Amino acid sequence: MKVGVIGSGYVGLTSAACLAHMGHDVVAADLDPDRVARLNKGDVPILEEGLPRLVAEGLASRRLRFVVGAPNAARDAELVLICVATPQGDDGSADMSFVAAAAREIAPVLRPGTVVINKSTMPVGSTRFVHRVLHEAAGGQLDRVTVASNPEFLREGQAVRDFLNPDRIVVGCDDPEGAVKVSDLYRSMRAPVIVTDPASAEMIKYASNAFLATKISFINAIANLCEAVDADVREVALGMGYDPRIGFQFLHPGPGYGGSCFPKDTAALLHTAQRHGYDFALLEGVIAVNERQYDLTVDKLRSAVGGEFAGAVVGAWGLTF
Numbered sequence: 001m002k003v004g005v006i007g008s009g010y011v012g013l014t015s016a017a018c019l020a021h022m023g024h025d026v027v028a029a030d031l032d033p034d035r036v037a038r039l040n041k042g043d044v045p046i047l048e049e050g051l052p053r054l055v056a057e058g059l060a061s062r063r064l065r066f067v068v069g070a071p072n073a074a075r076d077a078e079l080v081l082i083c084v085a086t087p088q089g090d091d092g093s094a095d096m097s098f099v100a101a102a103a104r105e106i107a108p109v110l111r112p113g114t115v116v117i118n119k120s121t122m123p124v125g126s127t128r129f130v131h132r133v134l135h136e137a138a139g140g141q142l143d144r145v146t147v148a149s150n151p152e153f154l155r156e157g158q159a160v161r162d163f164l165n166p167d168r169i170v171v172g173c174d175d176p177e178g179a180v181k182v183s184d185l186y187r188s189m190r191a192p193v194i195v196t197d198p199a200s201a202e203m204i205k206y207a208s209n210a211f212l213a214t215k216i217s218f219i220n221a222i223a224n225l226c227e228a229v230d231a232d233v234r235e236v237a238l239g240m241g242y243d244p245r246i247g248f249q250f251l252h253p254g255p256g257y258g259g260s261c262f263p264k265d266t267a268a269l270l271h272t273a274q275r276h277g278y279d280f281a282l283l284e285g286v287i288a289v290n291e292r293q294y295d296l297t298v299d300k301l302r303s304a305v306g307g308e309f310a311g312a313v314v315g316a317w318g319l320t321f
């Protein structure tokens with residue numbers, strides 16, 4: 001299939017390289033001409049196992065190209081993946097300005113029948129939002145263009161492995177033909193495909209990240225309590241994890257979650273709840289525990305260096321997040 005990818009950052013670059021590896025013809029766009037020039041030489045700006053090899057393979061087979069400007073990737077595509085950033089806005093909501101700008105840029109060049117795929121993490125209502133922006137930007141001339149939600153679940157550090165071996169593929173689309181086209185993109189993968197309505201697909205991504213954040217805050221809260229009662233949280237997590245309903249993953253106490261997704265996605269979900277009048281006290285607690293954990297970590301460090309940071313040499317381990 002002919003695929004256009006808008007945004008060649010973490011998700012866009014990984015998606016583009018992996019889709020080309022799977023046999024699709026992929027044109028990936030970015031705003032940054034230096035990044036595009038580097039990528040066309042096979043120079044991969046992020047550290048991800050296997051990614052340089054897939055990019056080199058894609059460039060050599062001509063199934064992968066990088067271009068400046070979203071329209072140049074969208075013009076001939078049957079499927080266009082929007083992979084631009086959706087950072088946290090001032091009020092906690094997801095900032096959709098990059099998405100809107102990308103949609104406005106591609107609207108005039110989309111072929112009839114194209115499916116635009118929201119791959120970035122976008123709040124409930126975003127497929128309708130993107131369709132509206134496309135429609136307006138095309139001056140009402142949008143011909144049979146469908147918008148679908150297809151959230152990405154890859155983890156930084158394991159991006160290629162996660163993209164090529166997904167636990168599940170989620171497709172949210174009101175149009176059955178559009179849903180089939182998006183599913184076909186992943187036909188060679190052995191993974192369950194959940195085809196659902198757009199709102200549910202969008203919620204699946206936020207609910208998944210919020211649930212993982214909840215596990216982290218829960219074990220951090222238990223760790224703090226363990227310290228107070230002289231119990232060992234590692235033993236507690238081990239004893240909990242053997243229960244298959246609980247599992248071992250995300251039961252590692254630490255300095256709190258960070259990174260490019262959990263903080264902004266939990267804030268955005270909370271914002272959605274507030275906007276719809278739902279008091280999501282549980283999620284508020286998860287976020288509050290996490291923020292307190294940062295302070296607790298600093299307190300622990302301070303006491304470890306004798307009460308005063310000035311002049312101390314501090315090693316940081318695990319810089320990914």
Ligand SMILES: NC(=O)c1ccc[n+]([C@@H]2O[C@H](COP(=O)([O-])OP(=O)(O)OC[C@H]3O[C@@H](n4cnc5c(N)ncnc54)[C@H](O)[C@@H]3O)[C@@H](O)[C@H]2O)c1
Nearest residue numbers: 007008009010011030031070084085086102120121152156
């Ligand atoms: N990073 C992750 O681990 C991860 C995992 C799952 C989902 N996501 C979601 O995927 C989305 C993208 O995240 P990311 O980490 O890849 O972001 P990123 O900042 O690494 O990449 C975004 C890229 O889009 C480019 N861009 C912005 N506007 C553009 C336009 N109009 N035309 C062309 N290019 C444009 C930027 O120059 C940048 O290179 C976010 O919504 C994020 O929440 C990220």
